[in-house]
Each structure stands twice: as C-alpha cells, then as structure tokens.
Amino acid sequence: DAGVIQSPRHEVTEMGQEVTLRCKPISGHNSLFWYRQTMMRGLELLIYFNNNVPIDDSGMPEDRFSAKMPNASFSTLKIQPSEPRDSAVYFCASSFGQGQPQHFGDGTRLSIL
Amino acid sequence: GQQVMQIPQYQHVQEGEDFTTYCNSSTTLSNIQWYKQRPGGHPVFLIQLVKSGEVKKQKRLTFQFGEAKKNSSLHITATQTTDVGTYFCAGRDSGAGSYQLTFGKGTKLSVIP
Numbered sequence: 001d002a003g004v005i006q007s008p009r010h011e012v013t014e015m016g017q018e019v020t021l022r023c024k025p026i027s028g029h030n031s032l033f034w035y036r037q038t039m040m041r042g043l044e045l046l047i048y049f050n051n052n053v054p055i056d057d058s059g060m061p062e063d064r065f066s067a068k069m070p071n072a073s074f075s076t077l078k079i080q081p082s083e084p085r086d087s088a089v090y091f092c093a094s095s096f097g098q099g100q101p102q103h104f105g106d107g108t109r110l111s112i113l
Numbered sequence: 114g115q116q117v118m119q120i121p122q123y124q125h126v127q128e129g130e131d132f133t134t135y136c137n138s139s140t141t142l143s144n145i146q147w148y149k150q151r152p153g154g155h156p157v158f159l160i161q162l163v164k165s166g167e168v169k170k171q172k173r174l175t176f177q178f179g180e181a182k183k184n185s186s187l188h189i190t191a192t193q194t195t196d197v198g199t200y201f202c203a204g205r206d207s208g209a210g211s212y213q214l215t216f217g218k219g220t221k222l223s224v225i226p
Contacts (some may be wrong), residue, residue, distance in 0.1 A: 033213075042218040043156070043201065056213055091155060099205045099214065101146060104155040 002026070004105035006092050012111045018080040021108045024073055025094030033102060034067055034077050035091040043091075049075065050098055082112045115140045115206045119217035127225050132189040134220035136202035143207040145178055145185045146214065151198040182207070192224050 005024040013019060025032050033048040047057040049069045057067070064083070069075040079086055089109050093102040116139040126132050136145065144163045148156040160169055162178035162185060169176045175188045185204075189196055199221045203214040 043216045045213060045216070048213055093156075099144065101158040101161055102156075102214065103158065107155050 004092055004094050004103050006090075006105035006108055008108060009106060010109045010111075012113065013082060014113050015083050016081045017112075018078065019082045019086075019110065019112075021077040021090050021092075021110070023075045023077070023092030023105060025075070025092070026103055027073065029094035029096050029103070030072070031095045031098050031100070031102075032069060032075050033093040033095075034075070035093065035104075036088045037091060037107075038088045046077070055098075084112045086110065087112050115204070115215045117202060117204050117215045117217040119202055119220055121220055122218065123221045123223070125223045125225065126192050128194060129191050132192050132196070132222055134187050134200050134202075134222075136185045136187075136204070136217050138183045138204045138215075140183070141207045142182050142204040144205050145182075146203045146205075147176060147185075147187055148201045148203060148216075149198050150201065150219070154198075156201060189222075192222070194224050194226055197222060197224050 034046040046059045089107045093104045095102045147159040150156045167178040173190045199219040201219045203216045
C-alpha cells in the first residue's frame with residue numbers, strides 16, 4: 001500500500017523565492033498534518049486539516065506560510081518569500097480520524113540559501 | 114497551551130543495557146502515542162495507550178501510561194544497535210474538541226556496540 005507521498009524530497013533555493021511542498025495522504029485518511037522539524041525546535045505542528053478543512057493553523061509561523069487542501073488526495077504548503085530560517089525538514093502526515101495514529105511521509109528537506 | 118516534556122534529551126547506552134524515556138504532560142491526556150524516528154528517516158508510529166495505568170509490550174519494548182493519564186514511559190530491555198533513533202511521545206489533550214497531538218522533543222538513543 002502506498003504511504004504518504006511528499007515531493008520534492010530535497011529543495012535548495014535562494015532566499016526570496018517561492019517554495020511549494022506537496023503531499024498526497026493515504027487514501028481514505030481524512031486528517032492531514034504539516035510539521036516542521038529542526039534541531040532547535042523539534043517537531044512542530046504547523047497546520048492540520050480535517051475533511052479538507054483547515055482546523056488549526058496556529059502553528060503557522062507567519063503570513064509567508066500558507067497551506068491548502070483542495071481535495072482529499074492533495075495538499076500544498078507554500079512559503080513566499082522564503083528566508084534562510086525556514087530551512088528545515090517538512091513532514092506531512094495523515095490519519096484516519098482526528099487524534100488517531102499518524103502516518104508520516106519521508107519529508108522534504110528544505111535549504112534556503 | 115498543552116506542553117509535553119520528555120527526558121532525557123539524549124541517552125548513550127552500551128549494547129545490552131536497558132533504556133527508559135519519560136514523558137510528562139501539563140494536562141490530562143485522552144491518549145498517548147509513541148513514535149520512533151531513525152536517523153534520516155521519518156517518525157513511525159509504535160503504539161497508542163488509552164487507559165489509565167495501561168501497560169503494553171512489543172517484544173523488548175514496554176510502554177506504560179500513568180494512573181493520572183499525565184505521564185508515560187517507554188522502556189527497552191537489552192538494547193540492540195537496531196534500537197538507535199529518536200523516540201517521541203505525543204499526547205492528545207482530553208479537553209473537549211481537542212484533537213491534535215502535541216509531540217515531545219524526543220529522546221535520542223545511541224547504542225554503543
């Protein structure tokens with residue numbers, strides 16, 4: 001069975017550029033989560049969706065970050081403009097129901113120069 | 114907001130020694146989940162505990178949920194090099210309408226052969 005699929009796996013870009021991260025959750029899962037992981041701050045929840053609707057975006061750092069889930073099988077996390085401090089590994093996870101075990105994708109390793 | 118603390122942050126053990134990581138929540142939890150992240154990998158769900166005082170075992174791993182449902186522990190007996198990684202606990206607040214998981218910062222386990 002296909003797990004959570006994220007793309008790209010690695011992204012290196014210059015500051016000021018727009019970055020778009022993509023996620024395909026496991027089919028049938030109705031909750032989707034975006035996390036950011038750094039050495040300093042650990043694993044931080046940025047935003048989560050339930051049935052394609054954003055439920056809690058209090059973890060989104062600032063207006064430069066935005067996330068969408070246009071349908072049950074696709075979500076994007078966009079950073080515009082990007083800054084060096086956005087460098088991190090970004091994980092997408094999905095679950096069947098809120099509060100249930102989450103299945104993580106392989107992550108996108110983002111480096112902003 | 115809810116906080117989940119994990120100790121220790123790092124643990125180095127000789128292969129064959131036991132290992133324990135502790136997780137404490139600032140609020141009462143409805144459930145707690147444990148995840149393992151191998152170096153360079155993504156968090157992988159291990160187990161979920163729901164009942165007060167619950168104890169579950171997976172081979173050499175023993176998971177406990179405190180009577181007050183505010184703390185949990187993971188104990189590994191006779192560590193092996195395959196146990197290397199970071200172990201995260203993640204708690205779901207028991208308050209009404211609380212569905213998101215709050216992750217601890219993790220305990221990074223190193224096993225010396």
